[in-house]
Amino acid sequence: MSILYLLIPISLAIVAIIAAIFLWAVRTGQFEDMEGPAHRILMDDDDPPQKP
Amino acid sequence: MPESAAGQPCYHCGEAIPEGSDYPIRSGEATQSACCRGCQAVAQTIIDSGNADYYRLRTDLPKTPEAALDALKALALYDLPEVQEGFVKNDGAIKDASLILEGIVCAACVWLNERHLRQLPGVVSADINFSTRRARVRWDNTRIKLSQILESIRDIGYHAYPFDTGRQEELFRKERNAAIRRLAIAGLGMMQVMMYALPTYIAGDDGSMPRDIEALMRFASLLLTLPVVFYSAWPFFQGAWRDLRLYRAGMDVPVALGIGAAFAASVYGSFTGSQDVYYDSVVMFVFFLLTGRFLEMNARKRSAEAAETLVKLIPAAAVRLPDYPAARTEEAIGAVRLSPGDFVLVATGATFPSDARVVEGHSSVDESLLTGESRPIPKHPGSEVIGGSHNLGSPLICRVERTGQDTVVSSIVRLLDRALAEKPQLAQTADRIASHFVLALLVVAAGIATYWAVVDPTRAFWITVSVLVVSCPCALGLATPVSLTAALGRLTRIGLLSTRGHALEVLAQATDFVFDKTGTLTDGLFRLREVRILRGDKDQALQLAAALEQGATHPIAAALREAALEGRDSDALPHVQHLAYHPGLGVEGEIDGQRYRLGAPEFAAPGETFSLPEGLTLIALADAQGVLAWFSLGDGLRPHCAELVAQLKGLGVRLHLYSGDRPENVAALARQLGIADARGGMHPQDKLKAVRDLQAAGAVVAMTGDGVNDAPVLAQAQVSIAVDQGAEAAQAAADMILLSSELLRLADGVRIARKTRRIIRQNLAWSVLYNALALPAAAMGLVTPWMAGIGMSASSLLVVLNALRLANHPTHQHPTPQPPTPAQMQPRHESA
Numbered sequence: 001m002s003i004l005y006l007l008i009p010i011s012l013a014i015v016a017i018i019a020a021i022f023l024w025a026v027r028t029g030q031f032e033d034m035e036g037p038a039h040r041i042l043m044d045d046d047d048p049p050q051k052p
Numbered sequence: 053m054p055e056s057a058a059g060q061p062c063y064h065c066g067e068a069i070p071e072g073s074d075y076p077i078r079s080g081e082a083t084q085s086a087c088c089r090g091c092q093a094v095a096q097t098i099i100d101s102g103n104a105d106y107y108r109l110r111t112d113l114p115k116t117p118e119a120a121l122d123a124l125k126a127l128a129l130y131d132l133p134e135v136q137e138g139f140v141k142n143d144g145a146i147k148d149a150s151l152i153l154e155g156i157v158c159a160a161c162v163w164l165n166e167r168h169l170r171q172l173p174g175v176v177s178a179d180i181n182f183s184t185r186r187a188r189v190r191w192d193n194t195r196i197k198l199s200q201i202l203e204s205i206r207d208i209g210y211h212a213y214p215f216d217t218g219r220q221e222e223l224f225r226k227e228r229n230a231a232i233r234r235l236a237i238a239g240l241g242m243m244q245v246m247m248y249a250l251p252t253y254i255a256g257d258d259g260s261m262p263r264d265i266e267a268l269m270r271f272a273s274l275l276l277t278l279p280v281v282f283y284s285a286w287p288f289f290q291g292a293w294r295d296l297r298l299y300r301a302g303m304d305v306p307v308a309l310g311i312g313a314a315f316a317a318s319v320y321g322s323f324t325g326s327q328d329v330y331y332d333s334v335v336m337f338v339f340f341l342l343t344g345r346f347l348e349m350n351a352r353k354r355s356a357e358a359a360e361t362l363v364k365l366i367p368a369a370a371v372r373l374p375d376y377p378a379a380r381t382e383e384a385i386g387a388v389r390l391s392p393g394d395f396v397l398v399a400t401g402a403t404f405p406s407d408a409r410v411v412e413g414h415s416s417v418d419e420s421l422l423t424g425e426s427r428p429i430p431k432h433p434g435s436e437v438i439g440g441s442h443n444l445g446s447p448l449i450c451r452v453e454r455t456g457q458d459t460v461v462s463s464i465v466r467l468l469d470r471a472l473a474e475k476p477q478l479a480q481t482a483d484r485i486a487s488h489f490v491l492a493l494l495v496v497a498a499g500i501a502t503y504w505a506v507v508d509p510t511r512a513f514w515i516t517v518s519v520l521v522v523s524c525p526c527a528l529g530l531a532t533p534v535s536l537t538a539a540l541g542r543l544t545r546i547g548l549l550s551t552r553g554h555a556l557e558v559l560a561q562a563t564d565f566v567f568d569k570t571g572t573l574t575d576g577l578f579r580l581r582e583v584r585i586l587r588g589d590k591d592q593a594l595q596l597a598a599a600l601e602q603g604a605t606h607p608i609a610a611a612l613r614e615a616a617l618e619g620r621d622s623d624a625l626p627h628v629q630h631l632a633y634h635p636g637l638g639v640e641g642e643i644d645g646q647r648y649r650l651g652a653p654e655f656a657a658p659g660e661t662f663s664l665p666e667g668l669t670l671i672a673l674a675d676a677q678g679v680l681a682w683f684s685l686g687d688g689l690r691p692h693c694a695e696l697v698a699q700l701k702g703l704g705v706r707l708h709l710y711s712g713d714r715p716e717n718v719a720a721l722a723r724q725l726g727i728a729d730a731r732g733g734m735h736p737q738d739k740l741k742a743v744r745d746l747q748a749a750g751a752v753v754a755m756t757g758d759g760v761n762d763a764p765v766l767a768q769a770q771v772s773i774a775v776d777q778g779a780e781a782a783q784a785a786a787d788m789i790l791l792s793s794e795l796l797r798l799a800d801g802v803r804i805a806r807k808t809r810r811i812i813r814q815n816l817a818w819s820v821l822y823n824a825l826a827l828p829a830a831a832m833g834l835v836t837p838w839m840a841g842i843g844m845s846a847s848s849l850l851v852v853l854n855a856l857r858l859a860n861h862p863t864h865q866h867p868t869p870q871p872p873t874p875a876q877m878q879p880r881h882e883s884a
Contacts, residue, residue, distance in 0.1 A: 004265055008248075008272050015244045015276065022236045026229050036182030039159030042109075 340845025547792025
């Protein structure tokens with residue numbers, strides 16, 4: 001049972017990391033367009049080079 | 053190069069390639085064919101910039117682009133600092149603007165636009181939101197101009213207009229992001245706290261769980277619950293505090309009390325190790341409540357959007373002609389600086405910067421922003437045009453009539469705002485009951501706490517928390533306003549605008565509909581009413597008549613042509629030779645060697661007569677042997693009139709037709725439509741008296757009429773609907789305005805109004821039933837706090853979801869006109 005003293009703090013840390021990732025995603029506007037990325041992933045091959 | 057490309061689909065837009073056209077597109081080794089110069093140029097640009105994949109990836113065909121529009125001048129306006137002021141953010145040399153993109157039909161368009169923009173030298177970033185069809189572009193102003201960016205979007209066949217994102221939009225974005233963050237924190241907290249709570253539930257009280265492990269889990273739960281209570285649930289505490297300061301008992305009060313008490317007790321229990329903890333109940337309760345609020349917020353946003361779309365379509369810049377009519381020097385000016393009396397030039401494909409009157413030029417205009425239907429409306433000198441509508445035909449010179457807050461679009465937005473702000477009786481009652489309910493609940497909870505403190509002090513606390521949490525006044529406080537908002541938004545989208553808060557409620561109760569005739573049921577336009585054939589067949593007679601009237605512009609000619617062609621191309625008509633016009637009488641011409649006359653009976657068929665109903669005009673078609681056909685023309689019924697009457701009757705509404713027109717005309721119309729109570733020759737005061745009589749007999753009258761002429765009668769009726777079209781609409785003193793030209797929307801309106809009332813009643817009934825069962829159960833100690841949390845949240849979600857059904861209520865018979873999407877606003881190309 002004493003392993004729980006390690007596992008529970010680890011689970012808390014994981015939750016904290018997930019929350020941080022989620023908040024970052026909200027802040028960078030990833031929830032503003034819920035449709036586009038689903039299509040975009042099929043098309044975005046290599047980006048064209050910038051013209052000089 | 054393929055020689056016979058005619059008839060094949062165009063490589064770019066998919067339209068059939070017309071005979072004799074030759075517009076090749078080079079694509080690597082191969083050559084493709086386009087249908088016109090516009091498509092050729094666009095496709096070549098796309099392929100040359102290395103984006104030929106677009107043609108492989110797209111799932112929808114684009115509209116045909118216009119060939120070589122003279123729009124560069126208009127685009128250059130957007131480079132002026134005073135024009136940019138409204139919508140461009142400066143960050144040193146880097147500028148940042150939001151663009152409305154028109155013509156986006158599928159994901160490949162987004163891909164193409166983004167890649168194309170990012171290739172431009174000087175563009176720092178370009179991001180397109182697929183859901184809203186908006187682009188955000190950042191560019192280095194020393195290397196590229198905004199007009200060049202807009203032009204390069206035009207090169208690949210799309211249209212972009214900058215728009216002012218506005219404070220409201222920004223505010224909503226922040227609010228929505230905050231709501232998502234709160235929801236996410238609560239959701240994560242809920243999942244993990246459940247993980248810690250489950251072993252405790254499984255172990256129960258049999259001692260298989262060591263005390264120290266249980267304490268560890270409790271403190272881990274406490275740590276996770278802290279952000280849920282102090283961040284996610286914070287709005288509930290704020291709301292409760294606001295209510296209490298105003299000596300009101302709102303919905304947030306018992307919610308905040310429940311969360312606060314359960315959390316405080318759990319913290320106490322964790323430190324003393326003596327009591328049960330309720331962390332799982334607290335986080336779950338918060339999560340479900342936030343879910344309900346989030347759905348409600350999105351519904352509100354959708355309702356408001358219908359109106360907001362209108363304002364955004366007003367362009368930022370205009371071309372003024374300061375010396376008109378003496379000279380035609382053009383001058384670029386910010387649209388906000390226009391004032392009434394200025395003359396402006398509106399190019400083909402451009403948007404009218406303000407309400408104006410045409411002084412020069414003929415064109416057609418897309419007013420779908422107002423009516424929800426993208427039918428081009430012809431405009432001539434003297435016609436009024438509405439700011440925000442699109443010029444589809446040729447350039448127009450207009451005199452500005454109204455600007456800024458006075459424009460039709462602004463008034464419509466104001467009227468809708470007023471309707472949303474005015475709380476109808478139903479919502480006021482709901483608010484009052486909710487407030488009493490909460491007060492009563494707090495008293496009952498105190499009573500229950502006292503009772504259990506005496507009977508069984510160990511259970512007193514969690515029973516009180518359960519009572520606070522389980523009760524749900526949300527059907528009253530939340531679902532009624534959501535239902536009304538969703539219904540108003542839906543009505544606006546189908547083109548029936550409510551201007552007063554009570555309109556929806558009264559429309560649902562209306563027992564009698566009173567119609568005016570001219571301009572309401574009839575459209576005041578000439579139309580072919582009846583054809584009587586003496587020789588030959590009807591189609592042939594119509595073809596001949598239309599061919600003879602081909603070049604004429606008077607209303608009779610237009611009505612005949614319209615009836616004969618039914619939207620087909622005029623090339624199908626037979627060829628006429630030796631055409632001769634006899635002003636005031638008719639027209640004469642030769643078709644396939646036969647001589648025909650079309651016109652007034654005394655001209656085309658002297659000596660022959662034909663009896664016709666009152667109020668119609670008779671036209672004869674004759675050849676050398678005599679009359680072939682009689683056409684009677686008159687003021688036509690608006691489309692779907694009969695269907696509207698049938699549908700309203702089906703809804704159990706009594707119909708009346710009160711008109712100032714000649715009694716025999718009114719009677720004929722009423723017979724045709726099946727309206728029993730029809731009276732003609734009425735003055736406004738007669739109508740007023742008739743409506744009063746109906747009301748004295750207990751009827752709830754909905755008056756449908758012309759907003760200006762019928763104003764007193766409209767005011768007398770319990771709910772009035774103006775069916776004016778165009779510019780006067782917003783000035784009408786009616787409770788509702790039919791902006792759509794589709795009369796059936798009235799029946800849809802009644803249906804939506806009744807459904808709203810039904811849904812509000814369902815929600816109230818559910819709320820009463822739920823509380824009648826849950827409150828006593830909680831008071832008796834049968835409901836633990838976590839059950840109470842689930843019960844209350846599920847009940848809230850149920851009423852909100854029930855209310856949201858209104859937002860998607862289907863319209864009857866005809867495809868629902870969507871709010872003007874940019875794609876619809878795209879002018880259709882006439883193949884040159």
